[in-house]
Amino acid sequence: DAGITQSPRHKVTETGTPVTLRCHQTENHRYMYWYRQDPGHGLRLIHYSYGVKDTDKGEVSDGYSVSRSKTEDFLLTLESATSSQTSVYFCATGTGLHANTGELFFGEGSRLTVL
């Protein structure tokens, strides 16, 4: 597996509080992605990055922002968490845009509960 670490792995927070999830990779992959996984929905793309400071929206980006100041780090921020954002969040990396040249490598996931 690629060296992808997510932190925190588990977090419980209250509605209205800000939350930041961190993804760190040691593979020097150009492309990084944040997905959320919910029962019955599979994996849905939140935001992705195609280089340092270059990011774009995925299919469920409302309520989320991202930043990538270094190749190895991709941060996902919930400015004001809501209960609908309770989910398991996966970071992924790859060598091609949207996996068009190969596989995605996933981190271990971060389970977020918003009360």
Next chain:
Amino acid sequence: GQQVMQIPQYQHVQEGEDFTTYCNSSTTLSNIQWYKQRPGGHPVFLIQLVKSGEVKKQKRLTFQFGEAKKNSSLHITATQTTDVGTYFCAGIGSSNTGKLIFGQGTTLQVKP
């Protein structure tokens, strides 16, 4: 927008039985990937199919990509308890701005 539908959502089989999951896209795909996620784990890449009508095998797993490049299947022969998990297909649309869209996944339970 592009949608990828996967059926069935759940499948329970007796060990030794075969298993198949199907993936259907609303649009033509440039390629399709399959991932496996063990319970409590993260998705792990299995294979990528690119050509129309392509068939690939990995031991007891057979992957097919439809002639029209809008559907795909994963077939497992003689399931084992180690096959337990959720199998996801993920397709990339054939347009230049296509993103990787995941199906909802099929969760396989195998009874020993």
